[in-house]
Amino acid sequence: MPLAVWSARYETGIKEIDAQHKRLFQAINRMEAAYRAGTEEAEAQESLAFLARYTLEHFETEEALMRAIGYPMLEFHQKEHADLMTQILAMKAKLDEGFLVPLDGADFAAHVANFAADWLAHHINEADMGYVQFGRERQPEQP
Numbered sequence: 001m002p003l004a005v006w007s008a009r010y011e012t013g014i015k016e017i018d019a020q021h022k023r024l025f026q027a028i029n030r031m032e033a034a035y036r037a038g039t040e041e042a043e044a045q046e047s048l049a050f051l052a053r054y055t056l057e058h059f060e061t062e063e064a065l066m067r068a069i070g071y072p073m074l075e076f077h078q079k080e081h082a083d084l085m086t087q088i089l090a091m092k093a094k095l096d097e098g099f100l101v102p103l104d105g106a107d108f109a110a111h112v113a114n115f116a117a118d119w120l121a122h123h124i125n126e127a128d129m130g131y132v133q134f135g136r137e138r139q140p141e142q143p
């Protein structure tokens, strides 16, 4: 069973953001599955690299959107994004280097996936919904 399960309560109503959030959940699950299945190392590492790249791309989309609507919490939100990227990249470095004692790669990948899935679920509901609500109040005619 996938770790990161999409749910209607993550729906922001903004098409591009919802599509990206769904894709992030998928990327987390794919990465975890790749390490668990004992997929070739390079391929497993690529699934994690994709997750890191796509997370960054998604954050850039969100930050541009927040900037466009003049969201007052932009800086705080950006800091949450930056903190997550720092943590993901640190975990990625560990996995890439294979320096994981006492966990093996699959266990560590599962730990990264759990952490990312949990972070994403909370971040969407607590932080993202803030700009969604603000955008709705500001521009009720827009999604």
Ligand SMILES: [Fe+2]
Pocket (backbone or CB within 6 Å): 062, 077, 081, 123, 127, 128
């Ligand atoms: Fe966000």
